[in-house]
Amino acid sequence: MLISGFPRLVVLALAGTALSQKPVTSLVSRRLTEYVLPVTTETHELARVPGTDFVLLSQMSNSQLVKIQLDAASEAPIAYQAFPMGKNNQSGLHGVWPSKKHPGMMWLSLQWENKLLLVDPGTDDLSTPPTIIQTIDIPEPGNGPHCVFEIGDYVWAGLKVASKQTSSFYVFSASLSNTSDTTLYPCLNSPVFIAQDPATKLVYATQDASSSIMRINTTDHSTSQLPIPPSVGVNPVGLTNALGGGLWFTLAGNATGGTGTFGRINPAKNTLTFLQLKSPLLGTNAGLLHLADAASPPGDPAPALWLLSTSLLSNASADALIRVTLDADLENIVGEEYISIPTQNAMTHRVLTLDKTVMVSELHTFTLAQLAYNNTVAGEWLPAEAASNATVYDEAG
Numbered sequence: 046m047l048i049s050g051f052p053r054l055v056v057l058a059l060a061g062t063a064l065s066q067k068p069v070t071s072l073v074s075r076r077l078t079e080y081v082l083p084v085t086t087e088t089h090e091l092a093r094v095p096g097t098d099f100v101l102l103s104q105m106s107n108s109q110l111v112k113i114q115l116d117a118a119s120e121a122p123i124a125y126q127a128f129p130m131g132k133n134n135q136s137g138l139h140g141v142w143p144s145k146k147h148p149g150m151m152w153l154s155l156q157w158e159n160k161l162l163l164v165d166p167g168t169d170d171l172s173t174p175p176t177i178i179q180t181i182d183i184p185e186p187g188n189g190p191h192c193v194f195e196i197g198d199y200v201w202a203g204l205k206v207a208s209k210q211t212s213s214f215y216v217f218s219a220s221l222s223n224t225s226d227t228t229l230y231p232c233l234n235s236p237v238f239i240a241q242d243p244a245t246k247l248v249y250a251t252q253d254a255s256s257s258i259m260r261i262n263t264t265d266h267s268t269s270q271l272p273i274p275p276s277v278g279v280n281p282v283g284l285t286n287a288l289g290g291g292l293w294f295t296l297a298g299n300a301t302g303g304t305g306t307f308g309r310i311n312p313a314k315n316t317l318t319f320l321q322l323k324s325p326l327l328g329t330n331a332g333l334l335h336l337a338d339a340a341s342p343p344g345d346p347a348p349a350l351w352l353l354s355t356s357l358l359s360n361a362s363a364d365a366l367i368r369v370t371l372d373a374d375l376e377n378i379v380g381e382e383y384i385s386i387p388t389q390n391a392m393t394h395r396v397l398t399l400d401k402t403v404m405v406s407e408l409h410t411f412t413l414a415q416l417a418y419n420n421t422v423a424g425e426w427l428p429a430e431a432a433s434n435a436t437v438y439d440e441a442g
């Protein structure tokens with residue numbers, strides 16, 4: 046009896062000490078919740094239907110579009126309904142992107158059917174099936190639209206599969222005013238993300254396996270390559286316009302892991318610059334698959350990015366969201382915050398920022414993680430009188 050009672054007394058004494066002192070450093074909470082989606086092997090892209098409480102998410106392995114309803118106040122997912130897209134479960138639904146030209150409509154890609162779809166997601170009700178407004182067939186020799194984007198007056202797609210006719214890869218674009226007016230830009234193996242620099246109007250495409258970024262002048266259709274120096278890392282994937290300073294991209298690494306490296310394209314100078322995470326624990330080996338602009342929390346105007354580290358290519362790289370803060374010149378990292386995804390080996394895939402939360406799709410575990418990035422000071426999530434209640438307990442019961 047004495048032996049078992051003794052350690053219990055020690056624990057209680059420590060608890061009493063902790064409760065009777067004011068904290069020196071407040072802990073901040075980062076609340077991550079994982080939501081279980083329909084069971085399948087590949088959960089990919091996600092986008093919000095602008096101005097609504099609906100997020101569309103693609104499951105490629107069975108070609109299902111998951112329509113997710115969010116709680117308007119908290120943005121927490123509350124219900125979903127999945128809809129088959131394409132002629133069968135092998136149609137390869139992949140890309141999801143909002144249209145600005147057709148407000149309320151969404152672009153989808155069917156990689157294995159070689160088609161782009163413009164759909165009305167049916168945001169009057171969760172159970173309303175998406176209706177197809179327009180279908181764009183990718184012309185030969187193009188093959189395999191992966192991610193889809195609407196940029197200005199064009200819809201774009203990276204054609205991820207080698208052409209049956211030429212064995213080459215292409216970036217596809219079609220004019221929105223005449224979708225028969227299409228262009229195939231020959232590129233390297235193989236195009237993933239496409240984004241435009243607002244100042245020069247130049248369009249860029251990451252090409253993962255060739256470790257190079259293609260630059261496209263849409264006026265004269267000329268293209269050129271910006272290769273990634275192997276010394277900094279390999280495999281550019283995520284690419285986005287961010288922080289009002291050029292385009293930013295991430296390097297996903299390879300089977301031996303990543304290098305924690307992301308970079309910036311300076312379109313005016315036609316140069317690439319690279320930044321590397323410093324933390325030896327989750328940073329320097331991170332394979333960075335995707336990224337997003339991280340809206341600064343109030344009172345912190347520093348420019349910041351969300352980087353998504355993934356175990357997709359190597360389990361030497363963790364599944365984590367990393368918030369990097371940059372200096373005003375966007376040249377140096379001044380802060381790194383690591384938020385591990387609860388389920389590891391989840392092969393985290395894409396990061397999507399909503400108004401006050403951040404979502405992450407987990408490819409391998411049919412899961413959607415949501416981060417409430419809210420600087421709640423430790424103790425202050427309790428009602429005020431409970432937080433200031435200095436009662437010291439003397440019993441564990």
Ligand SMILES: *[C@@H]1O[C@H](CO)[C@@H](O)[C@H](O)[C@H]1NC(C)=O
Pocket residue numbers: 106107134135
């Ligand atoms: C696709 O559908 C076929 C026929 O209904 C079924 O046998 C197969 O299991 C399905 N595959 C997937 C990945 O859903």
Ligand SMILES: *[C@@H]1O[C@H](CO)[C@@H](O)[C@H](O)[C@H]1NC(C)=O
Pocket residue numbers: 223224225226227
């Ligand atoms: C649309 O583009 C196609 C291909 O360039 C062209 O043949 C057709 O005349 C165009 N249609 C209109 C209405 O301009």
Ligand SMILES: *[C@@H]1O[C@H](CO)[C@@H](O)[C@H](O)[C@H]1NC(C)=O
Pocket residue numbers: 245247262263264265
């Ligand atoms: C794109 O090409 C056009 C036509 O050759 C040229 O006038 C323009 O300067 C080019 N744009 C850029 C940003 O290089």
Ligand SMILES: *[C@@H]1O[C@H](CO)[C@@H](O)[C@H](O)[C@H]1NC(C)=O
Pocket residue numbers: 275277278279298299300301303304
């Ligand atoms: C992985 O990438 C690194 C550069 O980051 C390179 O040194 C290494 O050879 C690559 N490994 C494989 C298996 O391609």
Ligand SMILES: *[C@@H]1O[C@H](CO)[C@@H](O)[C@H](O)[C@H]1NC(C)=O
Pocket residue numbers: 360361
């Ligand atoms: C990755 O995970 C698998 C399964 O847990 C394990 O067998 C393998 O050794 C791991 N590889 C690395 C590089 O950690």
Ligand SMILES: *[C@@H]1O[C@H](CO)[C@@H](O)[C@H](O)[C@H]1NC(C)=O
Pocket residue numbers: 401419420421426
């Ligand atoms: C953060 O949490 C506080 C307290 O629960 C809440 O009042 C506030 O609305 C939250 N802010 C965001 C951005 O969610």
Ligand SMILES: *[C@@H]1O[C@H](CO)[C@@H](O)[C@H](O)[C@H]1NC(C)=O
Pocket residue numbers: 430431434435436
């Ligand atoms: C403080 O907490 C104790 C233990 O739960 C409770 O009995 C007491 O009523 C609380 N006091 C106040 C002011 O809430």
